Amino acid sequence: MRKNRAVFAVATASALIMIATGCSSGGGSTTTSDPKAPLTVWVDADRAPQAQAYVKAHPELKITVNTVDAAQGSNTSKIALAEKAGKGVPDVVFVGSPDEISTLSANPINYPLALNGVVSQKVLDGFPKNTISRCTFNGKVYCLGNDEGQTVLWYNKAQFAQWGYSVPTTFDQFKALGIKLAAEHPGYNLGTVNGRYGSDAFFGSSGCPVIDATTVTSVKINTASPKCTRVGDVLAPLIANGTLSTLDLFDKNYTAQIASGKVIAMIGASWTADFAFKPMTTNSGTSFVAAGKYTAAPMPTWAGESTNWSGAVGGGIWIVSKTAKNQKAAVAFAVAMTTDPTIAKTQSTYPAYGPSADIWLKSKTSDPWYASDPSKVLKAASAKVNPADGYVRYETQLLDSYNATIIKSGATDMSSALKAWGVQAAQAAKSAGYTVSK
């Protein structure tokens, strides 16, 4: 009897261990392509129409399009679990927070397929250099840019004309404008600097080394660099006088300000007009009419720079799984999503692929919502995203510590906030497996 019980216990325990550990094996890579194998594609809601259009155009392929949660980190954690389980791994995925590629391409996930050789060099050459270089790890390209979040200076042209303000071309002028605006028209502002809207748009365009990854395991971080302190010099007085908000762009307290016309300018991504200004002024029910008022101006130039670098806020990417059974079709799908001229027209954001961007911009040229044609400014900014920006595995922690230091302090002591940010960034980078140098 006792013996039986012992045998039973051992059997149960070993069964449990098998259940628990059995899942971690499997998930080997396949190199052969099976043209009949079905495809599973994960997209966010904004990308679903273009994926569905492709499915309709290719009835010979069995493609399942799953619309998944687009929140930062969501895709990575789901793919990590699928890889661990050895099944349910998507063949192609759209990721809205492009920094996730750095986590997806590292241990323990190792999800993406290297695209060199499977995607023609001609296609790769059609993307702006910076989007390709950000997707490159250990000399291999692991993602294709869907859209770009290059920053420009969005501004209310009508309001600027009415108040006699000129568009700043340097950040010193931008700072002077903020001081003037606070004195003459309190309550109005020049955008927001919370999270990525400050870290990526301002510090990113300045080339402040916080996400300057040189290899997959080394990164340069130095917030004492003049490229960081000059940003602090502009931000501090403007946060203090309220002309730069510290609320998130989509915080309802801030969207209320957009809806009432209080935001007269913003250093913002290419998608800012379509996703922040347009919807919030159309559905607000307030008397403020944004149509015909806003347009894009070139990024102002940072003090000491010879050109006006742009930052990048967002910009989605497509990634192909290295375990895709029908590799050929999976790669073709990702290439079509980024380069197909018909799909380019249906894109909701500025396409990363050059020829697609040209097609997409045509619709902006004649869009009466803009005070003037923004297309030339957007195109120029696309080529000028600061190369010091990269995709790193600690992006989420970096933005969280940016908010905990620079934003939380309310810019009362910018130099110590910058220092604290640098310390936390270095710790986050080390924790993510990077060696940090200055």
Add this chain to the structure above:
Amino acid sequence: MTITNSRVRRLRRRTPAWGFIAPYLVLLVLFGVAPAIYGLYQAFIVTSVVGDPSFSLVQNFIDVLSDYRLPGSALNVAVYLVIWLPILLLVVFTLALAMDAKRTRFATLTRFVTYVPGAVTGAAAALLWLFMFSPNVSPIGGFLRLFTTHNGSFLSDNTFALVLSVMGVAAGAGGWIVVVYGALTGISSDVVESAKLDGANAWQTVWHIKLPLIRSYIAFILIVSTAQGFQVFVEPTVIAAGAPGQVSRTWSINQLVYSYATEQSNYGRASALAILLLVVCVALAVFIITKTKFYSTGDR
């Protein structure tokens, strides 16, 4: 012959018991014990960016204990516990004792009313309180505006512990009031009556008679609530979403565990921190049990 009989009898006595336990046991093993064992195993597996995972008894623990976010998260949770637990206990015992002292219809109604907020739990409660603490839509918006930060947001790292405490008391007190009230009604009326005859006033009856008699309930509430407080996760996650960029994504220790597992895909560190959290909670539980003589059946 007699041996066989007693064996059969024992077997017969035990079978229904196992029958009752079995369904729970299956679930416990599948979703409790097995994942816990797997978690323990994972805590010793170190994931490196380059190369294969390796085995180390201490590396993941060192990594999580030296994480720059841990002191902040631990402090947040500590402040939350210090605010929330005493208020919870005070509210629960004051109301339960008052209801017990005056067993009127009003008391029954109060017991019901205090229980209602507890019916809305987890994410739904967090969402409800998110509205309560958003100055623009809250019925007490004008009051909240007195405490907003420089950018007009009420929710911030500074106010968060207080917000969660208010929410925790409102949602959790009702259930405990019912439990404590039940315990109080279980006290023999002879004991209370003889205390009165001896000249004890209401306060003395509570302090020297009633509270010592329900001591194990106090211990139970403390153990469960401390563990619950240490593991606070859903509320800060949902409420922080209402103020994007204003509250840390790793405000609580459990959110830090979640960050390791999802944002960083580092299951080893996630498991290590979860185990450390478990150790702290068990240690506190043992401390409370010994201090309150929770399991002693003798002199009460």
